[in-house]
Amino acid sequence: MLAPDYLDHAPDALVALWQEVEDTILRDVARRIGKMDALTPTANWQLWRYQQTEAVRKDVVKLLARYTGKSEAEIRRLMKEAATAALEAEDEIYYHYGKEPTPFEESTPLQNLLNAGYRQTAGSFSNLTATTANTVSGAFEQALDRAWLQVSSGAFDYKTAVKRAVDGLADSMPYVTYPSGHRDTLEVAARRCVLTGVNQTCAKLQLERARQMGVRYVQTSCHAGARPSHAEWQGKIFALNGFYGV
Template sequence: MLHSDELEGIPIKLSAAVSSTEDRIMADLVERIRASMEISATADWQLNRLRMLGESDEYIRETLQDLLGFSDKEMARLYSDTLGQAYIRDKALYDASGVKLIPFKENKELQTIIGAVKKQTSGTFRNITNTMGFAKRVNGKIVFTELSKYYQEALDGAMMDLTTGTYDYNSILKRIVGEMTSSGLRTVDYASGRSFRVESAMRMALMTGFNQTVAKINDDVAEQLDTDYFEVDWHGGARPSHQKWQGKVYSKKQLTTICGLGSAGGLLGINCYHSYNPFVPGASVRNYTDKQLKQMNADENTPTPYKGQEYTTYEATQRQRQLEALMRKQRQEIKLLEKGGADKDEMSIYRASYRGTSAQYNEFSEAMGIPQQRKRVTVDGLSKV
């Protein structure tokens, strides 16, 4: 089916769209705060407050509709193009086994499943966008606040702080921008009370649906080829619990009992980018021997020193993700503070901090011998800092 790098690239366009939506909503609030600061008279503020909140509600609705429209189109593309191309990769195996491959679009059972999964995923996306907001610390606790309420509290709080002289505009702007970029646009699960980044929640929903379809295709192909065996692929930087079973051949039952297929932490589970393919003894050839797998895993687990610490390949990639997340936050802060007209001297400090993190990222990646993933940082679509 698909290789690990292809699976990892599947959510990229959706992640970019969610990041753009997040930035647009944050920027809209910053612009409204800046506009409210120009209304010095309390009477004028009271007259304009409801208008500004009404306009923000309308802007949020339109922005989320844009996101949902894009996500529907992106899902259609992924399921028709990406899955269609992966589907025909098994043709050589079909030919070697003397079995005719049903064309992707003519496989009615598969198309029915794809339609149902797309509908389910689309519904999940809409639920996510209906429960969005920001999280902020109140009396030492992290409290989730729905988007419209956060707008209202931010605007009212900013005006109160300014009119009472508690804080100046620059301090107010930094506080609100810091809150938003630290939290990120979030969705809440009211059953558990936990909130999640919207980008993570939508990526998880997309990959869950996609992986369900991949699993169904694999089962169908194996059934047509009369095999009960599958080869799980191998990729660098796999988490330790996945490393021990990647790259080998298993029966369908073993995919569940050994690899954890169907569980959140197993094969095709949350943030898993492994794939597996039907394996026909006598016709298929393994990608790696047991000896090769043992050596590759040993190389991955050999620690590399860096500034007093040691990192395996997996630990190094996790540190990379942390630095990438920090750079995305810093980029958001810089762009939002620029839009809000923050103090120029302080802006220089923010830019210098970003450049320092970027240099650290370069140095660390080179020391670890792992490729940089700058696309994870620039997925926000913001211009060069």
């Protein structure tokens, strides 16, 4: 299996990409808020607000399209690197006992599993980023509305209202909201998505390699601090065919 230290740093390059996306989005939205005219008639304000929101949505879609291409290439690289590292570590055990595992690059079943894992992870990643444009434009609209209300009510002057709106953006966007209602920043969601894909894919590759080598039993790893539902499975021996017996 992959060491915790390896997994901890594996997504770093991808996370950095999406931190860059967040920074670019925030700068653009802050610039647009800063261009708010002090106070214009309500009809003009509503038209300007609509135009700016549509412009934000289109710009974010373009930005995401550009970075998604980079991210997909990074996901593919990461998956292959992790798969190679996971298999090389266990192949040493097979070599020690005189077995000859087929090189990873020459094994069609392993390559198919890796490609399936990549497609699933890339698909999950696309689903995460697909919601971002609407999330960003929604947060932008809310920031504009708050600033407008603060100025029109006389509670704050124009410059203070704009500054408060800009300062509040980092706390409200961009997020990925899950069906449960839980929210994560985009880079945190990307990290979780990739780690899940890497872990699941490498586990499938290792099980397939074990079957190829005629392995009948496996022992699960164990570590401190596991969740109760996971702890009960730690350090035990299981049969690959579903039946345990010695």
